[in-house]
Amino acid sequence: MRNRYFLSQAWLIATLLGGLLIAAESAHSQLQVRITEGVARPFPIAVVPFAWNGAGDVPFDLAELVATDLSDSGRFQAIPNENMLTQPTRPADVNYRDWGILNVDYVVIGQLEQVSPDNFTAAFQLFDVVRGEQLLGFRVSTATQDLRAAGHQIADMVYEEIIGIPGIFSTRIAYINEVRDSEGEAIYRLIVADADGENARVVTESSLPVMSPTFSPDGRRLAYVSFEGNRARIFVQTLRTGNREVVSQRAGVNGAPAFSPDGRKLALTLSRDGNLDIFTLDLTTQVLIQITRNPAIDTQPVWSADGETIFFTSDRAGRAQVYKVRADAGQKVERVTFRGTYNARPRLAPNGNTLAVEYLDNDNYRIAAVDPHSGELIDILTSGSLDESPSFAPNGDTIIYATRRGNQGVLSTISTDGRIQREIAAVDGDVREPVWSPFARP
Amino acid sequence: MDKITRISAVLFMGLALAACQGGGRMPDSSTDGNTAVFGGDDGASTSGMGDGSRVAMTPEEAEIARLMQDLIVYFEFDQSDIRFEFNDMLAAHGSYLADNPMKRVRLEGHADETGGREYNIGLGERRAQAVRRILMLQGASAAQLETVSYGEERPAALGSDEEAYGLNRRVELVYE
Numbered sequence A: 001m002r003n004r005y006f007l008s009q010a011w012l013i014a015t016l017l018g019g020l021l022i023a024a025e026s027a028h029s030q031l032q033v034r035i036t037e038g039v040a041r042p043f044p045i046a047v048v049p050f051a052w053n054g055a056g057d058v059p060f061d062l063a064e065l066v067a068t069d070l071s072d073s074g075r076f077q078a079i080p081n082e083n084m085l086t087q088p089t090r091p092a093d094v095n096y097r098d099w100g101i102l103n104v105d106y107v108v109i110g111q112l113e114q115v116s117p118d119n120f121t122a123a124f125q126l127f128d129v130v131r132g133e134q135l136l137g138f139r140v141s142t143a144t145q146d147l148r149a150a151g152h153q154i155a156d157m158v159y160e161e162i163i164g165i166p167g168i169f170s171t172r173i174a175y176i177n178e179v180r181d182s183e184g185e186a187i188y189r190l191i192v193a194d195a196d197g198e199n200a201r202v203v204t205e206s207s208l209p210v211m212s213p214t215f216s217p218d219g220r221r222l223a224y225v226s227f228e229g230n231r232a233r234i235f236v237q238t239l240r241t242g243n244r245e246v247v248s249q250r251a252g253v254n255g256a257p258a259f260s261p262d263g264r265k266l267a268l269t270l271s272r273d274g275n276l277d278i279f280t281l282d283l284t285t286q287v288l289i290q291i292t293r294n295p296a297i298d299t300q301p302v303w304s305a306d307g308e309t310i311f312f313t314s315d316r317a318g319r320a321q322v323y324k325v326r327a328d329a330g331q332k333v334e335r336v337t338f339r340g341t342y343n344a345r346p347r348l349a350p351n352g353n354t355l356a357v358e359y360l361d362n363d364n365y366r367i368a369a370v371d372p373h374s375g376e377l378i379d380i381l382t383s384g385s386l387d388e389s390p391s392f393a394p395n396g397d398t399i400i401y402a403t404r405r406g407n408q409g410v411l412s413t414i415s416t417d418g419r420i421q422r423e424i425a426a427v428d429g430d431v432r433e434p435v436w437s438p439f440a441r442p
Numbered sequence B: 001m002d003k004i005t006r007i008s009a010v011l012f013m014g015l016a017l018a019a020c021q022g023g024g025r026m027p028d029s030s031t032d033g034n035t036a037v038f039g040g041d042d043g044a045s046t047s048g049m050g051d052g053s054r055v056a057m058t059p060e061e062a063e064i065a066r067l068m069q070d071l072i073v074y075f076e077f078d079q080s081d082i083r084f085e086f087n088d089m090l091a092a093h094g095s096y097l098a099d100n101p102m103k104r105v106r107l108e109g110h111a112d113e114t115g116g117r118e119y120n121i122g123l124g125e126r127r128a129q130a131v132r133r134i135l136m137l138q139g140a141s142a143a144q145l146e147t148v149s150y151g152e153e154r155p156a157a158l159g160s161d162e163e164a165y166g167l168n169r170r171v172e173l174v175y176e
Helices: A062-072 A096-101 A144-163 B003-018 B059-067 B084-099 B117-137 B162-168
Strands: A014-017 A020-023 A043-047 A051-053 A076-078 A106-116 A119-128 A133-143 A172-180 A186-194 A201-206 A210-215 A221-226 A233-238 A244-248 A254-259 A265-272 A275-282 A288-290 A298-303 A309-314 A321-326 A343-348 A355-361 A364-370 A377-380 A388-392 A398-405 A408-415 A421-424 A430-436 B072-074 B105-110 B145-151 B170-175
Touching (some): A062 A119, A106 A144, A119 A144, A172 A408, A186 A221, A201 A221, A244 A265, A275 A298, A275 A309, A275 B117, A343 A388, A398 A430, B105 B117, B117 B145, B117 B170
Parallel strands (some): A043 A076, A043 A106, A321 A343
Antiparallel strands (some): A172 A186, A233 A244, A254 A265, A298 A309, A364 A377, B105 B170
C-alpha cells in the first residue's frame, strides 16, 4: 500500500467579496463557487506584479500568490492588476497619490531575480499609503521548487506587519478524503496539503476507513487511526520519509490520538470490555497509564499547553459533555461544560483561553466557543446542521471544520470572532476531519 | 432445549424472518418501507424471500443458509440495548457457534452520523459488545468472537434522514 505519492489535486477556493470573484481552477477544470462573508471593511491592498530579472519567462507569479493569500484571509481585498494606474517595481517609483486615488491602503511591490538557473532572490517592500511611508522590506533566497513557499512567506510577513499576529500561509492542513470508485466502493485517503490546498500529498490510502489525524508538535509526524485489516490501529507516520509505525493495536478500540505538547506521549482512547477510557502512552518507554476509569464513553482527549491537563468528551452524565482531568493520572475529573445538552470533541486555542467544541444547537450540530475555565458558552460560531471536527490555526485566529454542502462533505473556516467564513470543497468525494499543522519549523 | 426443538425453533423463525429481512453488507439497500414482521419499525427493508435458487439441501443446511441471511442487528438512537425482536436471531447464532467451535465471527459495530466521529466509535463498540455478550450467553466462546467498531465511518445507507440513520445503527455479523 502506498504511503505517499504526489497528487496534483487542487482545491477550489472561490471567494465572493463585494463582487470580486477569484477562482482557482482545479486539475479537472471544474469550477465551484463558494460564498464567503468577510469583515465589513477588508483592507484594500495592491500587490503589484513583481519585476523579473532572469532568463526566459518569469517562472512564477509571486504577486498573484501573495494577493490570493491575503484576500483569502478575509481581512484584505486585493485590487485587480487592470485597476492599477501604475505598476512600480522600485521603491523610488511608488507614488502614494496614484494609490490614494484608488482608495488603496497598502501597496506591495517586489523584484524576483535569477541568481543561477535554479536559484532566485525574491525581494519585496510594503508601503502604507495613508501614512506615506515604507513599513517593511525583505529579501528571500529560494530555489525553483520553493517559489510558492517564498510567496507564502512574503504574505505571512505582510499580514503580520499590518494585522499584528502571525500569518498562516506557510502552514499545512491534513484531512480525510473519501471517494467512491465506479463500483461504489469507498477509498479513504489521509491527505496533507498547503493551507491553500496546493501540493496535496496522500499520506496513506486504504479501502477501509482512516480517521482522527493529528500533527505532532513539531509538525513532522502525523498520528492517525487506520482500520486496514478490519481492526483499529494507531499509526505514527513521519511525513518527510513516509515511514510509519504502529503505536497501538490493542484488542478493541484504539482511537483519538493526541500528542502531548513535548511530543513524547500520546493521549489515546482504548476499550476494555467495550468500555472506552483515556490513556497516555509514552512513545519511548511504551509505558501506558490509565487516565479515566468510568463505564461511560470517554474519548477525544486533548492536552493543555503546559501538558498538565487533558480535556476530553464523556457521556458519564447521560449525554456527551466536556470534562478535564489531570494528565498525571490523578483522576480528579471535573466537568467543564454545563450549557446545552451536547458538547463534544474539545480543541484548545493556542493561547488556552478558548475551547472549540461540537455543540448541539436545537437540532443542529454546530461549532461553539466555550471558556475552558468557567465552562461558559462564549458564542455559537457556525450555522450548519452537521458541523464537526474543529481545529484551530496556530495563530489562533481561525478555526477550520467539517460541514456539508448538500450531500458533499466539505471544509470551512471561520474566524474566531465569527465574522469571516470561507468554504473549501474537494474536486472528488467528501473531505472531513481537518487538522491544522503547527507553524512550520526549519 | 434439545436439538430437534432448537432446529424447529430456528426454522420457524427463519421462515418468518425470511419474509422481511435480508442480511450481509448491502450498501445500496433499498428503503422502500417494508416493515419487519417482528414489530419494531426499524426500516430494515431488504428483500430476502424467494431469491430464486432452489437446491436440494438437508434441513440442517437449509437452516444454516437461512441463518446466514440474517446477519444484522439494528438499534435505537443513542442506544446499545438489544431490542427484543433480535433475541431469537442472536440465540440461533449463539447456538450455531456453540455447535461449531471452529467457526469465527467478527462483530462490526456501527452508528449513524449524528454526533462526533470518535464518540460514535464508542457507540459502535458498545453495540458490538452487547451482541457479543448475548452470543456468549448462548454458548459461543470468546475465542470465536472478535469485535470492531467503525462508528459512523462505514454507513450502510447514504443519506441524512431518519431512514438512513436507522439502517446505519447496527451490528453486522461477519463470519470468517
